[in-house]
Amino acid sequence: MNLSPSMLAVIAILGLLGVGFYALLASRNLIKVIVGLQILVKGSMLAFVLAGRLVGNVTLGQSLALTVIVVDTIVAVIGLAISVQIRRHFGTLDVKALTTLRR
């Protein structure tokens, strides 16, 4: 079976999205959740570049992927800082332990 590069790219994108969603839904560790978010965003970044390449304007896809990289990095930075503070205040990184807003 001969797989074209675009088909392989779509497989990679879907795989990354699936793994990222799994990490978001099934992880209890806050830092693991951020790892899942990073994987999810890598899939979307690859999708932007592939879409740009398929329509023949890869530069536009690149510029959008660049925006995604910037936003993703800031989300990771803020998320990790929040995780560190949660660990300091609650003593755990467990998502289930963060129930102080629940009555």
Place this chain on the structure above:
Amino acid sequence: MMYLLIVAGLLVCAIQAVRSARLLSSALWLAGASALTALFMYLLGAPEVAVIELSVGAGLVTVLFVFAINIAGEEEGLSGSPLPAPLTIALILIVVVSIGWLALPALNIELPMLIPMNLSSILWGSRAIDVLLQIVLIFAGTLGMLGMLGESKPAKPHHKEAQE
């Protein structure tokens, strides 16, 4: 063949990053996934963003993860999912199948020839406002991180001083 190897390595790195029990090895697998994503983007004809992804995704973000894991520390016994397993799998299948359905037309397209264009002309010509917003976002993120990582000072008992 090279594309196939990269995709296989990328998926293995991503799965290991999620499955790995230790957070540190999880961060390292994530760096591997980042590097392979950058290689894939380079092969798809996006060298500029591939270099940025390699330096930011595999470099800076990994350093940040190692830093945060060092401060927060590893935590054992956080296995198990907050959601029931069938619900998790059903949600993931719904998302992946619907996105795959949208991406079906792309499967049979051969990659067209690359037209050389200047990235900076797109960034500063068509998307100048976006770039300025990104710069503001970077500053906001840095300030936010500094504010949150700083040690919180104990609150001063103002009311006692006022009573005295």
